[in-house]
Amino acid sequence: MKVRNAIHGDTPALNVTDTVGEALGALMEHHLRHLPVVDDSNRLIGIMSEEALMTADSHTTPIDGLVARQPIAVHPNDHVFDAARTMVRHGLSTVPVADAEEQYVGLIRRHDIFDTFARMLSTQASGAILALEVDPRDYALAKLVHLIEQNDAKVLAVASETPGQTNAQKHRVTLKLNVTDTTRLRHVLEHNGYEVVASFGDDDDELAERVEAFMHYLEV
Template sequence: MQLAKDLLTTTLPAIHKDTSLECVFSYFEECNILSLPVVEEDRYLGMVMERDFFDLDLSQGVKSVKLPLSFEEVSVLPAAHLYDVLRVVDEYDVEIVPVVDKENKYHGTIIIDDMMQKIAQMHSDQIKGNIIALRMEAIHYSLEDLSRWVEQNSIKILSVFVEADKNDPKMVVVTLKLNKVEVEPVLATFERFSLNVIYSSSLTENSENSQDRLDNLMRYLEI
């Protein structure tokens, strides 16, 4: 299980509220990032972001300007699950997520790009298998039914991801990671129950419909 405390970066500095603008922009350039966490001693105060500098009045010189703080409320607990981190990223559209405990003590920061690379590496090393994506009415989604139909073919579901179809709020896209590469019996079972398979990695080669299925999946996920 991936928790926030396991995704912390050791390369991104935290800055003080009195850090100079020259230093902030130097960190932006060195770290190839546009936002930094701001702390006072070990207490989290917020983020400083490049876009917040656009409206500053620098007529009196940069040394007269205090750092603009944003997203003081944006953080996750050290024990927060990966999905909670992703929810914060989606809700606030941030590139970093500070990790702060209940006493507001700063533990570090998650850089989202680094996190996604780490997740990709972790999952690529897991059990080899197949990925199947289904599109169905949300009211008809049942993990119990899907598990039964998959397991009756001596195959296991390793993970499930369900997301709303952005084109139709009544529909969902269900992505299944299975523990076997050869999943034709599962596909046949899904077809028998009139389930709409919009993608399967077993169909990405040597199939006339594979590109259409991939295009459908990308369209629904808006990738």
């Protein structure tokens, strides 16, 4: 999904002529820690943080001298993954969206990215979630999907983490399936070298234990 489809249109940017008090009020109103700052021609100037505002001597001080003049932004045609990466890299609660001429288009909030990822991962669809770990040399997505489909199930969404992204030594894969009973499928996956770390959404009596295991898996 492109950034332009995830822009939050109800949160206005700050203007360089706004005061500290006005900027703090906007942050509180929208429950954010960062807001883009534009000039009178709607050009993106930078990002105003709550932390910087709290250092001001007076609430009547214009934010022009406090704003971090680093026009960090993503383009409307970028993928939402780019927005998420930018947000994490710079520790932001919002990411400005600007065109090639640095004209401000809008912003994406952390919640917007979360909602987009939730839709991409088919979280609203009925079905179980399996969390797997496998040695990197044995991981092939096509092979994994084929194995699942051979057992009368389909993969609705997949997310993966390589060992370089985490402290784990194995490749981590989270699958959203179109079935709720994965008892047989788990045995098949284990037999083929996949370690089923957690399973959520099944219809048997082991659900509580697997939810606890899944939470532990996420904390590792």
